[in-house]
Amino acid sequence: MVDGTHQDWVRLATTLRLPAGHVVDGTDEPGGGGTFTVVSPRDGSALAEVADGGQQEVDLAVAAARRAFDAGPWPRWSPADRGRALIRLADLIERDRAVLAATISLETGKPIAEAYDIELRAAAGTFRWYGQLADKLADESPHTGPDSLALVTREPVGVVAAVVPWNFPLTLASWKVAPALAAGCTVVLKPSELSPLSALLLGRLAIEAELPPGVLNVVAGDGPTTGRALGLHADVDVLAFTGSTAVGRQFLRYAADSNLKRVWLELGGKSPNIVLPDAPDLDRAAATAAWGIFFNQGEMCTAPSRLLVHSSIAERVTDAVVARAEALRIGDPLDPATAMGALVGETHLAKVLDHVETGRAEGARLRTGGERHGTTGTYLQPTVFDRVDPGMRLAREEIFGPVLSVLTFDTVEEAVRLANGTDYGLAAGLWTADLTTAHRIARAMRAGTVWVNCYEEGDLTVPFGGVKQSGHGRDKSVHALDKYTDLKTTWIQL
The missing domain is CATH 3.40.605.10 (Aldehyde Dehydrogenase; Chain A, domain 1)
Structure with missing residues (x-):
């Protein structure tokens, strides 16, 4: 098959x-x-x-x-x-x-x-x-x-x-x-x-x-x-x-x-995805940002739901993400050509739509989506908001749906402050061509995983888990065994 x-x-x-x-x-x-x-x-x-x-x-x-x-x-x-x-x-x-x-x-x-x-x-x-x-x-x-x-x-x-x-x-x-x-x-x-x-x-x-x-x-x-x-x-x-x-x-x-x-x-997570002006490929950064938030209908704890973009490139990157969103094929999950299927159920769809309505009411700008798709099943259009303020619910709470919030910054320090400014610490993304900047920001991030010039990459050799209110302990890798084993000391006097 x-x-x-x-x-x-x-x-x-x-x-x-x-x-x-x-x-x-x-x-x-x-x-x-x-x-x-x-x-x-x-x-x-x-x-x-x-x-x-x-x-x-x-x-x-x-x-x-x-x-x-x-x-x-x-x-x-x-x-x-x-x-x-x-x-x-x-x-x-x-x-x-x-x-x-x-x-x-x-x-x-x-x-x-x-x-x-x-x-x-x-x-x-x-x-x-x-x-x-x-x-x-x-x-x-x-x-x-x-x-x-x-x-x-x-x-x-x-x-x-x-x-x-x-x-x-x-x-x-x-x-x-x-x-x-x-x-x-x-x-x-x-x-x-x-x-x-x-x-x-x-x-x-x-x-x-x-x-x-x-x-x-x-x-x-x-x-x-x-x-x-x-x-x-x-x-x-x-x-x-x-x-x-x-x-x-x-x-x-x-x-x-x-x-x-x-x-x-x-x-949970409210993962930031930081794009700096020196990103090695802005088009790829935008495409990955769109893929990351709309993959699996956005129903992912690691979904990069906050796109933090330097103000000098914000319009270009946001326009590219919106274009990707509007090109996605929504449809029958059993169709191999479908890019976005259904949200898991009516109750969850209603919660996501409530976040969308709150975003509108709080003054964020809806760039695309925000509506139910079709009349059968629980489908939602891929949704992008920009002009999002850090204090808005869109920027603070996990939505667990295909809803992206775009925030802008002017300095690296501001980007790090915004990225760390939630209760969560599961994952983060960063796009830059500067090796020193990459290391400094990765060290400053309060997150269990930091992806540089990519997102959602990895394999079973590396651990996965979060900090702060994203939890503790690690899945994957040898370190997962720490959760399921006890250390016993036996001391033998010779």
């Missing part, structure tokens, strides 16, 4: 056998409670009725993960054997790549080309990378003197709850599940109630990959019920969460009210 037509993808979508039950203890678990309807933002149609995970289902999943960790084979397998199991899972993801991509496109509104070429490539690659890494980690033996031997060993923390959002349902799940499993932990994965289907399929592939029962469990449900039950559960040792800052605060409260479990947070 890599070269599939629009009709090919629509035909595949009509034949999908979508899952309905949880995956608990190596079996397809129908659940004992009610169900909820998964609605496609593509056209508002009902995709599936999925078992709704309540306290009972969470208890069963956590108990299965606890048994698998305390008495099962997974933590006792050699790292090489665990690695081979993760690579088998990666192979199965690649085998079912078209089915998983179509499922993600239907449940999230993501363009099929992005689901297939980016999301599924990232998910399979993550399991493969950690599978290959599993047996290549070394413990430590500090030099303590001739009369003693000190060993510092990494041990798996135990049961991990991974709570992930809807915007990249399998990529973000893999970033948490793969390193946790590689470390020898067992996992309960809770996908968003808006996009549970791809995660439930992943759970079934884990069974097929012969991961032992209870090693990877998937329970669907909403945050106030299923997420809360995991956050308060005394048998969950670590909780890893990607989502909003408000919900991240809630998980910290759950930890304080239960067993003080460690909570790792990757939260």
